[in-house]
Structure formats: C-alpha cells, structure tokens
Amino acid sequence: MDANLKREIILDNYQNPQNKGLPKDDSYKQVNSRNESCVDNITVGAKIVTGKIEDIKFDGDACAICTSCSSVMTKALKGKTVEEAEIIIDNFDRMINEKPYNEDILGELNIYNEVYKQPSRKKCALLPMDAVKKIIDEE
Amino acid sequence: MNREDFEIFNDGLIYFDNAATTQKPKQVVNSIVEYYTKYTANAHRGDYDISLKVDEKYEGVREKVKELINAKSSKEIIFTKGSTESFNNIIFGFMSHYLKRDDEIILSKGEHASNLLPWMVLSKQLGFKIVYADLEDDYSLSVQKIKEKITDKTKVVSIAHVTNAIGDVRPVNEIGKLCNENNILFVVDATQSIGHMKVDVEDAFISFLAFSAHKMLGPTGVGVLYGKEELLERIIPLEYGGGMNAMFYSSGEYELKELPHRLEAGTRNIAGVIGLGAAIDYLNNIGLDNIHKYEMKLKKYLIDKIKTVPNVKLYNESIDSGILLFNLGEYFSQDVAIFLNNYKICIRAGNHCAKMLQEVIDKTNTCRVSLYFYNTKEEIDKLIEVLLNQDKIFDTIV
Numbered sequence: 001m002d003a004n005l006k007r008e009i010i011l012d013n014y015q016n017p018q019n020k021g022l023p024k025d026d027s028y029k030q031v032n033s034r035n036e037s038c039v040d041n042i043t044v045g046a047k048i049v050t051g052k053i054e055d056i057k058f059d060g061d062a063c064a065i066c067t068s069c070s071s072v073m074t075k076a077l078k079g080k081t082v083e084e085a086e087i088i089i090d091n092f093d094r095m096i097n098e099k100p101y102n103e104d105i106l107g108e109l110n111i112y113n114e115v116y117k118q119p120s121r122k123k124c125a126l127l128p129m130d131a132v133k134k135i136i137d138e139e
Numbered sequence: 140m141n142r143e144d145f146e147i148f149n150d151g152l153i154y155f156d157n158a159a160t161t162q163k164p165k166q167v168v169n170s171i172v173e174y175y176t177k178y179t180a181n182a183h184r185g186d187y188d189i190s191l192k193v194d195e196k197y198e199g200v201r202e203k204v205k206e207l208i209n210a211k212s213s214k215e216i217i218f219t220k221g222s223t224e225s226f227n228n229i230i231f232g233f234m235s236h237y238l239k240r241d242d243e244i245i246l247s248k249g250e251h252a253s254n255l256l257p258w259m260v261l262s263k264q265l266g267f268k269i270v271y272a273d274l275e276d277d278y279s280l281s282v283q284k285i286k287e288k289i290t291d292k293t294k295v296v297s298i299a300h301v302t303n304a305i306g307d308v309r310p311v312n313e314i315g316k317l318c319n320e321n322n323i324l325f326v327v328d329a330t331q332s333i334g335h336m337k338v339d340v341e342d343a344f345i346s347f348l349a350f351s352a353h354k355m356l357g358p359t360g361v362g363v364l365y366g367k368e369e370l371l372e373r374i375i376p377l378e379y380g381g382g383m384n385a386m387f388y389s390s391g392e393y394e395l396k397e398l399p400h401r402l403e404a405g406t407r408n409i410a411g412v413i414g415l416g417a418a419i420d421y422l423n424n425i426g427l428d429n430i431h432k433y434e435m436k437l438k439k440y441l442i443d444k445i446k447t448v449p450n451v452k453l454y455n456e457s458i459d460s461g462i463l464l465f466n467l468g469e470y471f472s473q474d475v476a477i478f479l480n481n482y483k484i485c486i487r488a489g490n491h492c493a494k495m496l497q498e499v500i501d502k503t504n505t506c507r508v509s510l511y512f513y514n515t516k517e518e519i520d521k522l523i524e525v526l527l528n529q530d531k532i533f534d535t536i537v
Contacts, residue, residue, distance in 0.1 A: 003537055006537045007533060007534075007536055007537050010533075010536060010537065011533055011536075039471075039472070039473045039488060039489040039490075039504065040473070061471070061504060062471065063471040063473040063474050063477075064471065064474050064533060064536060065536070067471075111537070112537075114537050115537075118477070120477060120480075121477070124473075
C-alpha cells in the first residue's frame, strides 16, 4: 500500500476515531491498558454475547498510532467471533513483531505493517489489542 | 559551556532531557576507565598498593560529597545505588521503627515515585497518615502550604528540593527551619537540584537527603544517602553481609561495623563512586552558581523563542529551574517527541513519573525540555525551527 494512503487512513482514524467513548453499560467488559513509558492510556470495552463480539469501543488519551489503531481495531473486531478475533490479534502481533503473518485476514490493519521500523511506536500499536486479549482471557 | 568535554555532541545530537539523566564528560568516563584498567581492586581489603589506592579514592569521594553538601562528618555519607535505594533505607530502615500508628507525615503530590511509593507501603503496614500539602496555583510548594498541614502529630516532612515534573525550586531553607522549630524530621530529595544549584544540609536543617550521581554528570547505579549522624546510627540495615560486619560467631552473636560502613553491605559500586567523585570535581570547577545563572539565561531565551511558535501552551514558565513543560496544540506529547527525534532532538513526553500530579493538573501529558550548562542558544533555535514546521509532524508516521 502506498505510504501516503496509509498515512491518510491513520490520520483520519486519529482525528476522527470510530467507536470512541465507552457506554455506561455493565454488559461491556472493560480493561485499561497503559504504556509503561508513562504515555498512552486507553480503555477498551467489549460486549461479548455467546462467543461473539457484538460491540467494542474504546476511550482514553493516547498518541496518533495508538488512537488510530484503537479505532481501526474496533472496526475490525466488531461482529467477529472470539475465535476469529484471536486469529486477527495473533496475526497483528506477528506483523508488528516482524514474524510471518497472514495479511489477508488483517484488512485495514495492514496500514501498520511498517510500524516495526519505529521501535518506540510498536508498543503504541499493540496496546489496544493487549486490552482485547485480556478481555477475552477473562471471559 | 564546556561542550568539548562531551563526545556525544560531536554528531549533532541535541539533548534536552537532562532531568532524566545528564550526559557524562570525558573526565568522568576516564576516571572509571582508569579504575578498571589501572588499579582494579576491592576496597577496605588488601595490603597491597592498588587496593590502598582504591580505599584512598573511594573514601576521598566521601569527603568530596561531605564538602559538596556541607555535612558535618564524612560518616554521614552513605553510598547507595541511587536515590531510590537511599529513600528505601530512610523509610524502611529508619521510619519503620520511628513512626507510630497515630503519626502524620507531610508529602506533596508533585513528588517522584521514589518519595511516594515507599511511604505508601509503610503507611499501609503501620497505619500512620500521609497528608499531602496543597500546591500553589503555579503548582509550586510554599512554606505556607506546609505550615497549614502541620499538627502536633506531624513527625516528618519529605519533599524534593526541585521536582522533576514541574521543576519548581522549593524554599528548603525556610521549610527546614519550620520543621526544626516543630521537632519534625526533614527529608529532602535533591536528585534534581544537586547538579544545578547549591544544596546545604546545615542551612536547610536537613535530617536525611538523597540524590543520584547520574543526574549530575556521574555514572548510573550510584547515589548518596545523607543523614545526621545520630539518625543514621538508628537505621536498621536492610542488607547484611560482607563489608558491614565487625565479627560474628556460631553462637548467633554478631557485631556490626561503625558508620558509614555498616550501611554499605557487599562490594559497592567502586567505579561508580570514583565516577561520582570526578563529576563533583567537574561541577566544582565550573561552579554551581555559574551553572544556575547560565541555565536561567538559557531558559529565558527558550521561553521568549517558544512563545513565537503558534499553538504552544506553557505550564511552568515562572519557575526558577531549567525545566519547561509545554504542549503543541492538540498534538499528543509523544507524537511531538517522536517528531523532534527525527531531527536528533531529545525531549521527554508523558507524565514524568509523577503520576499523582494528574489529580492536580488536568493536562499531565506534556513535553518536557530540561536544560543543562552544555545546551546552547543555537540548539534552542533548532528546536524552535522544527516546532515552527509542526504541520509536518505526521509526515514520517509510516
């Protein structure tokens, strides 16, 4: 994908993030995820009903990569089964950590395929997925 | 000033993160290399020349520290691995048997984690109350705000001389006098001030003081615990082993060494202590007053210049240290820091390890520029030039 296009999608999701704002609803399980370097701080909330992510939202204060990635991730995971979500999360993790991965199932998340070039940004991209992993693990 | 002593600047690096750690001049590095290449031996052990030289050097640094902070005796100087260990000695080695359930201690929400967390842990164990002094509107801490919290139960006031997140310089002499008059122990974290301005434990009636070498041109992994002799005598060592015992028997009896060695168990960071000594010599050669004056001049220049950048918000321009906090419009601080990194400019983004401050300031994610004597106006000009190009901030995001 062209770098300009990738940048445009990232900035669009940063400036106009989708699924931002957590509902005051107990059926959403929430997990806070922080970057140890004292910067990004986001919370992801997911409503999982009979093994399916019916809705997923996030909120918080984070950098362009973390915020946009939270937005793109929620779009990618909404409506997926937990098993499907786990495969997406695993492949995203592999992509960020420069291991072999299946780009076909990552869709729009492929815009982060060069984040590994900026090591300080890797944690930012992984933070929202880490929160979802914890939510699924606690299910 | 003195940039020729810092090899790291030869390739155009602009380092504005001096509150995190400072760069090291070649004199400090060479002193460490010399120990490792010319006279490596343990301290307080041998009868041979190089071991005696180590003793002389190591104990010589204790004298230098004593002079630097105007302590009464070199017995009052303990080498630790840094401020954090110094604080843990004060809090778990002394306060754990000094404080009682009904006592109160005064801290502020602007303190570094090392001066908050150990107190919080001990307070949970003993039940004493932690009282937080209020900050002024500019987030500084005044004598008055401490005074307001003092009761007949107050046993300790523990604060930083200069805070790492706001950079405000606390009036330690006045606060120390107040504590002294009220029979309150005064604990001071001098980590951010020691390499930038004079710290005098006598003038400020300081009971315990902590600092790290690495924020004053010295190596990492070494620091100092100062305590008045009668207080240090009452610290129960947290570590036992070699170097700190006088004798021990299978009957279970043992005898510990006198101060300062009783509180320096195991082989210490000898190279680090020697490096700290070289750092003190280096600072004394320039003069702490000259350093402070230069930093303030540079800070004024930075403030004047940064105000010409559109969308800049400053948080602490009135404070009297080389630390400036700012944000650039709505940009997240980390995005600004990564953008500046593209131009080899190092600044810090985030909440600067003072996590309680978010209860006081609504915007805790900030960019922090912290200056030192080797920074220049030209470096500030470069920073401003890049900030003026803020519309390019995301050009290199992928």
